[in-house]
Amino acid sequence: MLRATLKSLLARKLRLGMSAFAVVLGVAFVTGSYVFTDTLNRTFSDLFSDLHADVLVRPAAPEGQDSFAALAGTTSVSIPADLVGEIAALPGVADAYGEIESGGVGVLDQDGDIVGVMGGPGLGVGYDPDTFADDSVVTVVDGRGPEGPGEVAIDARTVDKAGLDVGDEVDLVTLGSEPRLSAELVGVLQFGGDDDGLAGATMTAFDMRTAQELFLDGEDAYTIISVIAASDVSAEELRDTVAAVLPDSLEASTGADVDDEMISAVEEGLGFFNTFLLVFAAVALFVGIFMILNTFSILVAQRSREMALLRALGARRSQITRSVMIESFVVGLIGSTLGLAAGLGLARLMQVIFGALGMEFSGSLVLAPRTVIVAFAVGIVVTMVAALAPARRASKVPPVAAMRDDMAITGSSRRNHGLLGGLLTAAGVAAMVAGLADAVPEALLFVGLGILTTFVGVALLAPIISVPLIQVITGWYSAAFGTTGRLARQNAMRNPRRTAATASALMIGLALVSAIAVVGASTKKSIDEALDEGLHADFVITNNTAGEPFSPTVADSARDIAGVDTVTSIRSAFAVVEGSQETITAIEPDAFAVASDFDIVEGSGDLAGGGAVVGDGREDDVAIGDTVTIEMAGASTEVPVIGYYDSDSPLLSGGYIVGFDTFTQVGAPTVDTTVLVIAASGAELGAIETGLTEATAELPMVTVRNHEDYRQSQRDELDQLLNIVYALLGLAILVAILGIVNTLALSVMERTREVGLLRAVGLSRRQLRTTIRLESIAIAVLGAVLGIGLGLGFGISLQRALADEGLASLDVPISQLVVFLVLAAVVGILAAVWPARRAARLNVLRAITTE
Amino acid sequence: MTNHDSGPPAAKAVDLTKVYGAGDTQVVALDGVTVDFIASQFTAIMGPSGSGKSTLMHCMAALDTPTSGQVFIGDVELSALNDKKLTRLRRDRIGFVFQAFNLVPTLTARENITLPLDIAGTRVDRDWFETIISTVGLSDRLKHKPNELSGGQQQRVACARALLSKPEIVFADEPTGNLDSRSGAEVLAFLRRSVREFGQTIVMVTHDPGAAAHADRVLFLGDGRLVDEMIDPTAEKVLERMKGFDAVGTGQVG
Known part of the structure; x- marks a missing residue:
């Protein structure tokens, strides 16, 4: 039995490949997000490890502070210089020196633009020739350190980007009393041992006195004291010794703790990003499930005679089920493996894109064991779950079907699904309404759960509601395309379950996109109205990096x-x-x-x-x-x-x-x-x-905007965010498109004899292609109509639910939704290209005599 | 080979050769066949399995391309035509009845019958349609889908389709192969009538002597060559001749 399964599997390499493809995409998305964030984390961990002296003295951080806020936060508390000498004199201290670190220092290039984008921090530091000589982290690689006002040293990458050379005059911006200054570039700094970037940050070193003038109002003070332990003293002992002499406003930490703090701060900052990517990976997988489900359904239907033959020869039902499950396991295994590889490629691509955007992080990709485990678990489990229903249906094929010419698997499951789908949809809508009417506590939760339930409900109902919808969508086919139109219409309706499942994948993507479009448009309208009513200033001046x-x-x-x-x-x-x-x-x-x-x-x-x-x-x-x-x-x-x-x-x-x-x-x-x-x-x-x-x-870095420009900038900011979301959802839609390609190609294979007959009685290749294209458009538009309808409902619900949270006005972007619909039709045409070509190339004689 | 009737042939093959494969696995399916199919005649092609009868029909019907030799439908030589022109030729000048799977399952009987004309965008000749429908006896089944029709009815729908566009020649590939004897007889009677009453030219491949007996003329193929011909056949005579194949083998004309 196992051998029969594997043989039949290998005999259908193309179908195998197509069904594995859905798994590949889903898994690639999941692993891509993991690998990318792991690599990002590793880059920062490397950057921050062994960065600090044995013990650091800093202003005390309050309990409950997020480590991310600690990294980003600034403070006006400084450390008086005489404390350095006091600490240096403590027992167990080999050396202690004051340092100054401040943010908000930008280096300008020749065009007057700040080097580094995406809000990469601009560090300003005080240069002390003694400590920089000892310091293995930052070294002067070219020229010398700054020795007085009007001299600076800058990190190599920034120097390179700004197109500067030692000896050039360089323009800088700061947050201080002297917001713009220029100085001579006297040296080039290197951060870290090799050519690692600062992950988008820039570093400018001033001599210590100038740094105090710029960042500490001229006080003889520091922001950090680094303490080096004598050889027989541990960092922890040293920390306790130092802490004993500090005032309440300051605290001592070991360098290792500070490293960890910074690493966890970065992880916290990236955690959001990771979650974001994983959510979309989940959407891609969800869509992928539909595609796998559909593919297996078709494959099983096509093999029903083969399975009936096996049953007639004495195979038990459980053996048939197992055979399909083994097949799905193999598909999942292959799909996961390829998906893992594709995920690595995706992560590498994102690394390149981020590099191009100025946030360079070098080094090889990190493939954690967790990533591999998740990739295979997700890929195989999803595939096998998706194949479960078709496997059970396959086992129900009666042995007598082997003898019959044409075999149709239908049955009660469709009606049951319809009933269940109706109940779920009703429950989902009821939950949404209850949530919106504030009839229940946790209104937003009700709306959210309602949306999810409605999704599943409509997906189950789709085979039933798709028939009248397809009738409407294809209503003009006969009039416009004659017989080819009629054939396409009939083909789109001949297997409602398959058509609906194919369309459902697109439905999910478009429902999310449409819901986001509605929420986005409503947000813009709400912001506009709020600004109209609540902003009376004629001009608004802000930093180009929001919030800086x-x-x-x-x-x-x-x-x-x-x-x-x-x-x-x-x-x-x-x-x-x-x-x-x-x-x-x-x-x-x-x-x-x-x-x-x-x-x-x-x-x-x-x-x-x-x-x-x-x-x-x-x-x-x-x-x-x-x-x-x-x-x-x-x-x-x-x-x-x-x-x-x-x-x-x-x-x-x-x-x-x-x-x-x-x-x-x-x-x-x-x-x-x-x-x-x-x-x-x-x-x-x-x-x-x-x-x-x-x-x-x-x-x-500062921009002046009048009232209208400011409104526009708020809209643009939102649009940027929406575009990222659309781009990611676009991948889910890509999966859906491939699903349509897959279904069409398999349907064409299934109808080989019919295609042969049509060609024999005079259907031209062009007419055949048109038929398949029209069928594809019908499926795509069906998915779009269902998706946009659902998305509209979801979007309006979300707006209502969030009305008190600043989303006061509803705006339905009708033109945008129409564009989605038209794009769906284009998607249909594109999805049909390959299946139509395949069908048109079929040899008429061989097609008609095929079994 | 001489014509038994006056008038030009509806189709003819000249020195037709079809070779499958190459080298050791080479199979000569047709070996220099030259034959005329006389207009308004019902011709049956017979021969044992592997004799090349189906290949001959496929080449004649523009479904397969010969290795060498010429095929004429009327005065059109097929090897000069590209796929587009061949498709149009099949659509406008040739009718088909296959052994099985003759109908598009999503279309009704009426839609299946008018399919070639619909594809061509040609108007259906009402009177002719009614004539054919009443001849095949399908008037009350026109709105049915193929899976609601019996095998015999399906084949009669296929015959009606083949005749509706008034093609110069109808090719039928074992049209009764999948039918019981009664249904088969109905289909054959219809083909016979269409020759007699409408002057249709029909070429039918069959291995059933009873079916061949409905034809005006029977051609016998063996090993890719035309080996015999029989005018006004009866089932007994055909059966006798076929037995000869079993006994003597092939290659003997007359």
Whole structure:
């Protein structure tokens, strides 16, 4: 029996290949995401390991701070220089030296653009000739270290990208009081032992005194003290010795702990990315399941006579089932293996793309054992599960079928599926309605589960509802194409289950795409409306990298422009509030209320007194009159909560808001993230815009936008995100297209004699191709109609469910949905190319005499 | 070979040779066959298995290409035609009845009958259609799908289809091979009538002497060569001649 199975398997290499292909795609997606994120993690682990001295002294990190926030966070707390000498004198200390590390230093290339994209951090460091000589991590490879103001050394990769040479004058931007400066490039730094990049970061070294001027307001202080242990002292012992002499605002950690902290910070940051990719891998697999299911159904149907013969010869039903299961196991095994290889290719491709985008991470791909296990588990299990139903159906083939000429497997399962599908759809819709009507707790959960249930329900119902739908979709075929049209129409309807299963794969992809299109359009409309109502500023100045800060001098120079009435800044920073990670925002309440909306719904909004307000909706978290502890590295401050504000305001997130003084007091750096500008009434807006643009011209990372441009930029940001999602869903749709190709090709094989007959009685090759193409279009459009219909329902449900979360307005992008429908028809034409060619090439005589 | 009737042949083969394979596995299916198929005559081709009778028909019907020699349908020489022209020739000038699987399962009997005309985009001649339908006796089955028809009915639908476009010649490949004797007799009677009443030219391959007896003329093939010919055959005479094949083998004319 096993030999019979394997022989029949090998005899159908083409079909085997086509059914394995679905598995290959799904598995490639899963492994690609794993390999890519593993490789990314490894790059950062390498980058951060052995990076630090035995013990580091830093401003104390509050409990509950995310490691990612710790890495990204900045603090105004510094370490006085005399502490270095004190620590150096401790027993067990071989050496101690102060260092300065700060963010926000950008290197400009010859065009005046900042080197490095994707928000790669620009590090500014203080250069100490003694420590850099000892330091194996950063070394001067060309020229020398900076020795005074007006001199800098920059990492090799950045120097290369900016097209600089030692001796050149280089322009820099900083967050400090001197936002733009130029200096002579005196040396080139190398980070790490080999040519590893900084993963998109740039590093600029100033001499220590200049660094103190730039980053620490000229204080004789450092941001970090590195401590080297004497040879007989462990890092842990040294840490405890050092910690004993530190004030509360500082803490000592071993270098290994700091390495780990940074690695886990990166993993946390990438974890989101990994999840994102895996979600799409799941979608691809889900679609893949439909394709595998369909392929096996067709293969089994085609072999029903062969199986009936085996049954007639005495094979038991269980043997037939096992035979199909073994076949699916082999397909899964082959598919997983190829998928693993394809996944490696995919990861390599993403590595190249990221490199091209400026985020270079070198090194070979990481293939963790986990990846291999998941690849095979997923590929084989999915294939075998998908083959289970066809296998059971195969075993039901009666032995007498071997003797019959034409064999049709139908039966009660279709009706049962229809019933189940109807029930599931009804349940899903009911859950969605209940969720939307707020009739149940956890409304969003109900909507989500409702969507999932409806999906499965409609997929099961598809064979039944597809018949009338196909009739409508192909209604014009006969009139437009005559007999070829009629043949195509009949072919699309002759096996509703197969047509529906093929269309379902496309349905899933298009349902997701359409739902996202609806949610995306609604989000844009909601943002537009919120900004129309809630943003009164004429100009908005932000960093090109969303959320990154810039120097407060920008706001100062805006004030000097003629015709400007009000200028106000928004500042924000990561902080730990009452033990949990938050973003705190600082505003000038009166000016902000003019430029945007700042409505106090309860309590007071007078932030000048040192209090904080929090968005409405958090009444359960915190009461007016409570005191909350706001912690940043090295600082902990008690702040009273004085009121709730209306969190519908478009520029406010609903988190804690304090005044500028309180913001500085809790230890946040004095840098702006947004500057709002209001023109005096009657002022010439164009002139002000020109003035603002000129005033910020020397800071290329800052952009001035008028009201409409700002709205557009918000839309563009969303579009970018949507495009990434569409691109990933596009892969799911690709799987669906291949599913159609597969089904059509197999259907054509199944109808070889019929094709031969049609050709014999005079159907031309072109007419035959048209027939298959029209059938393919019918299937694709069916999938699109079902998918867009579902997606529309899901999208509207999600908008309703999220109406209170800022998605206030519904917008159905009809033209976009029509484009999807037209694209689906194009997909149909493309999917038919190969099957149609195959059919047209069939030898008429051989086709008609085939068995 | 001389003509027994006046009038030009509807189709003819000239020195037709068909060789399959090469070298040791080479099989000569047709070995220089020259034959005329007379218009408005019912010709049966007989011969033992492997005699080349099906190959001859396939080559004549533009379904297969000969290795050498010429095939004429009317005055058109087939080797000069490309696939497109051959397709059109099959559609407009040739009718087919196969042993099995003659009908498109998704189409009704009526749609199957009009299929070649529909493909060509030609109007169906109402009167002619009615004449044929009443002749084959399918008036009440036209709306049925093939799987709702008996084997004999299916073959009669196939015959009706073959005749509807008034082709110059109809090729039937064992049209009764899959039928019981009664259904087979109905189909043969219909083919006979279409020759007599409509002047249709029919070439039929068969191994059944009873079927061959319905023809005007029987050609006997053996080892790829035309070995004998019989005018106004009866089942007994044909059977006798076929027995000769078993006894003597092949190669003996007369």
